[in-house]
Amino acid sequence: xxxxxxxxxxxxxxxxxxxxxxxxxxxxxxxxxxxxxxxxxxxxxxxxxxxxxxxxxxxxxxxxxxxxxxxxxxxxxxxxxxxxxxxxxxxxxxxxxxxxxxxxxxxxxxxxxxxxxxxxxxxxxxxxxxxxxxxxxxxxxxxxxxxxxxxxxxxxxxxxxxxxxxxxxxxxxxxxxxxxxxxxxxxxxxxxxxxxxxxxxxxxxxxxxxxxxxxxxxxxxxxxxxxxxxxxxxxxxxxxxxxxxxxxxxxxxxxxxxxxxxxxxxxxxxxxxxxxxxxxxxxxxxxxxxxxxxxxxxxxxxxxxxxxxxxxxxxxxxxxxxxxxxxxxxxxxxxxxxxxxxxxxxxxxxxxxxxxxxxxxxxxxxxxxxxxxxxxxxxxxxxxxxxxxxxxxxxxxxxxxxxxxxxxxxxxxxxxxxxxxxxxxxxxxxxxxxxxxxxxxxxxxxxxxxxx
Numbered sequence: 001x002x003x004x005x006x007x008x009x010x011x012x013x014x015x016x017x018x019x020x021x022x023x024x025x026x027x028x029x030x031x032x033x034x035x036x037x038x039x040x041x042x043x044x045x046x047x048x049x050x051x052x053x054x055x056x057x058x059x060x061x062x063x064x065x066x067x068x069x070x071x072x073x074x075x076x077x078x079x080x081x082x083x084x085x086x087x088x089x090x091x092x093x094x095x096x097x098x099x100x101x102x103x104x105x106x107x108x109x110x111x112x113x114x115x116x117x118x119x120x121x122x123x124x125x126x127x128x129x130x131x132x133x134x135x136x137x138x139x140x141x142x143x144x145x146x147x148x149x150x151x152x153x154x155x156x157x158x159x160x161x162x163x164x165x166x167x168x169x170x171x172x173x174x175x176x177x178x179x180x181x182x183x184x185x186x187x188x189x190x191x192x193x194x195x196x197x198x199x200x201x202x203x204x205x206x207x208x209x210x211x212x213x214x215x216x217x218x219x220x221x222x223x224x225x226x227x228x229x230x231x232x233x234x235x236x237x238x239x240x241x242x243x244x245x246x247x248x249x250x251x252x253x254x255x256x257x258x259x260x261x262x263x264x265x266x267x268x269x270x271x272x273x274x275x276x277x278x279x280x281x282x283x284x285x286x287x288x289x290x291x292x293x294x295x296x297x298x299x300x301x302x303x304x305x306x307x308x309x310x311x312x313x314x315x316x317x318x319x320x321x322x323x324x325x326x327x328x329x330x331x332x333x334x335x336x337x338x339x340x341x342x343x344x345x346x347x348x349x350x351x352x353x354x355x356x357x358x359x360x361x362x363x364x365x366x367x368x369x370x371x372x373x374x375x376x377x378x379x380x381x382x383x384x385x386x387x388x389x390x391x392x393x394x395x396x397x398x399x400x401x402x403x404x405x406x407x408x409x410x411x412x413x414x415x416x417x418x419x420x421x422x423x424x425x426x427x428x429x430x431x432x433x434x435x436x437x438x439x440x441x442x443x444x445x446x447x448x449x450x451x452x
Contacts, residue, residue, distance in 0.1 A: 011309065018064070022357050024358065027266050028283050031266065035274075049279070072325060075374060076130070121172075125332065135152060158203070251271050255272075255288065264290055264292075280360050283360075287299060310331065310375065313379045330371070333368060333371065356368045
């Protein structure tokens with residue numbers, strides 16, 4: 001175990017928080033999966049879901065390890081190649097996507113020969129954030145103009161969001177907000193950000209108008225769902241319609257109220273048997289029911305500490321690209337967690353955003369782990385630079401010691417020569433006289449080897 005931990009590079013604090021969240025996830029997932037177990041095979045046995053979640057987490061941590069070994073600046077070029085591939089995947093998902101758990105949105109594709117489903121928008125989010133960070137970190141001789149950035153930056157952004165919006169408004173909105181935050185941090189002109197924000201609002205309004213005009217179109221089928229969720233969220237008292245979103249949020253609120261301060265205890269949740277998506281979108285409500293307010297605040301604190309560590313990692317990065325990558329990949333993880341918690345306590349409408357590293361679901365865990373691997377790779381790079389500087393200092397110290405030793409030897413030799421110069425010439429120690437004449441009769445070396 002010690003040898004394995006020694007191979008983990010990068011920010012050890014980020015590693016620790018990620019491991020804590022992943023380890024904690026097994027308890028609520030194991031408990032909350034009973035609803036799926038009854039619906040799936042009627043036995044209520046959640047062992048299979050626990051093993052599946054363990055496999056997802058294990059693969060996720062392998063991804064973190066592999067990705068953090070890759071120098072993060074490689075992803076600058078990878079994003080350019082990956083973005084068109086992501087567009088193809090998103091287009092295929094929009095047309096031929098798979099519906100999971102009764103959702104009326106095709107957000108997943110099934111990987112051939114493996115049989116697992118994959119949510120392409122999660123991959124698109126990572127690629128797009130790295131692409132934007134690459135653009136903002138490029139060195140330019142002239143200032144950025146709106147005309148140049150419109151084609152190089154905003155066209156790829158809006159194309160990506162256009163593929164995601166029809167099936168997943170919350171993810172598209174979160175990505176758009178994160179891109180605006182990233183360009184603001186990257187010192188993109190504020191007046192241009194205002195223009196882009198206004199253009200995004202106009203585009204969304206136009207899409208909703210088309211959805212109302214063509215309600216039977218598959219492409220605009222989610223518009224009615226968005227409208228129902230907003231009405232359910234803003235309605236007062238008895239004016240609320242008993243819809244799926246309303247039912248979910250009511251059960252979530254009952255679960256949170258039942259938890260109290262200390263909770264009912266691990267595995268003792270009651271609402272997990274009635275709350276849809278209790279192991280994914282509404283797992284925070286189950287956490288509060290079983291672990292109480294203390295457990296809910298503890299999970300929130302872990303995310304906030306992870307958020308603080310992302311800020312530290314971005315601040316320590318020596319390159320602008322590294323700073324933007326940490327912000328672009330790390331902040332969405334935290335904001336997604338906050339959105340999930342806010343939905344559970346009815347501070348926001350139902351969005352369908354899972355709780356990172358805790359909710360069940362393969363693609364969500366894996367993409368979060370890839371993002372974390374890249375972030376840790378940024379901290380590892382800076383760590384290696386610090387190690388190289390330390391090694392350089394050590395080499396300088398060793399070289400200085402060698403120089404000092406050499407100077408000391410030279411001074412000793414000079415002192416010996418001065419001492420020899422003070423002795424009378426020809427004076428030799430008694431019994432150590434040598435005859436040079438013997439060299440004439442035999443080997444010349446005899447004069448040196450034989451004593452007279």
